[in-house]
Amino acid sequence: MRLSSRLKQIADFINDEEKIIDIGCDHALLDIYLYENRKKMKIIASDIHEKALNQAKVNIEKYNLQDKIKLRLGDGLDVLKKNEVNTVILSGMGFLTITKILENEKLEGINNIVIQSNTDVVKLRKHVIKLGFCIEKEALVKDKDIIYTVIRFTRGNEKYSYDEIYFGPKILENKDELFYEYYNKKLLKYENLLLQLPxxxxxxxxxxxxxxxxxKKEVAK
Ligand SMILES: C[S@@+](CC[C@H](N)C(=O)[O-])C[C@H]1O[C@@H](n2cnc3c(N)ncnc32)[C@H](O)[C@@H]1O
Known part of the structure; x- marks a missing residue:
């Protein structure tokens, strides 16, 4: 099975023997790919909408993985029992949905969170760090002309500078072509906006x- 480059980047940030929940799995393509490629993983795929979970069920049955991937219907972390997973995946949702899902006492048992937020990535870094996590891995990925940020948080305390929160500490350490494309576009956008601000x-x-x-400081090669 072939994944979109966005979902493939998320899969690359998951370790082989992790116990995961993919919250908001929708089609569950990520979970099918993860099981097919890393047979030792324990996978729960969940969604709040029955229609989405039915689509996941159809796809999982197509690959004959109904005994391998558990399906749960419900809101965020609520569907979990104690110590069932150590890693949470949240992708393709906005900042507000993601932060609401993380506002749950069941987060205590979670060691890692892999997130691809569609909005407010800078606010998201700040928020998840405040919840007691640090940034372990980060990457920019281009999918159908949109550049996404994928972040793997793990339990820990680290202090970050304003620039690190803005760009991402790991992304700053390893600036690639996408970095320059993404942030040069932002620079141009803000320069134009500044001209128009009353x-x-x-x-x-x-x-x-x-x-x-x-x-300007960070995109200067
Ligand atoms: C745009 S889809 C993203 C699907 C997939 N994760 C991806 O990245 O391609 C977002 C999914 O999140 C689900 N969702 C939204 N809020 C949720 C919540 N609080 N708990 C569980 N699922 C949720 C929606 O029903 C929808 O299927």
Missing amino acids: KYEIKSIIHHKRLIRIL
Whole structure:
């Protein structure tokens, strides 16, 4: 089975013998790929919507994996029993949905979270770090002309600079072609926005000037 480059990057951030839950699995293609390629994994695929979970069921049965991938219907971490998994995958959702799902006492038993948020990646880094995690791995990935950020958080405490929170500490350590493409586009967007901002938007002007300064510093080759 072939995965999109976005889902493949998420799969690459999962270790071979992890016990995972893929929350919001929808089609469950990621889970089918993970089982097919790493037979030792324990996998739970869950979704809050019955229609999505039915689609997952159809796909899982197509690959004859109904005994290998457990399906759960329900909201976020609520579907878990104690110590069932050590790693959570949250992908293809927005910042608010993801942070709401993480607001759950069952997070205590979780050691790793692999996240691909469709929105507010900078806010997401800040939020998950505050929950007692640090950033273990990060990558930018391009899929059908959209550049996504995939992050693997693990339990731990680390201090990060403003630039590290903004770009991602691991992404900054290893700037690739996608980094320059992604952040040069952002730089251009903010420069144009700054030209259009009315003079009374003082806070926004200061904020965007700061972003432009750090973007210029980091994208200069
Ligand atoms: C856009 S799909 C992403 C599917 C897949 N994870 C991916 O990355 O391609 C988002 C899925 O998350 C599910 N979802 C949203 N909120 C949820 C929650 N609180 N708990 C479980 N699933 C949720 C939706 O029903 C939907 O199927």
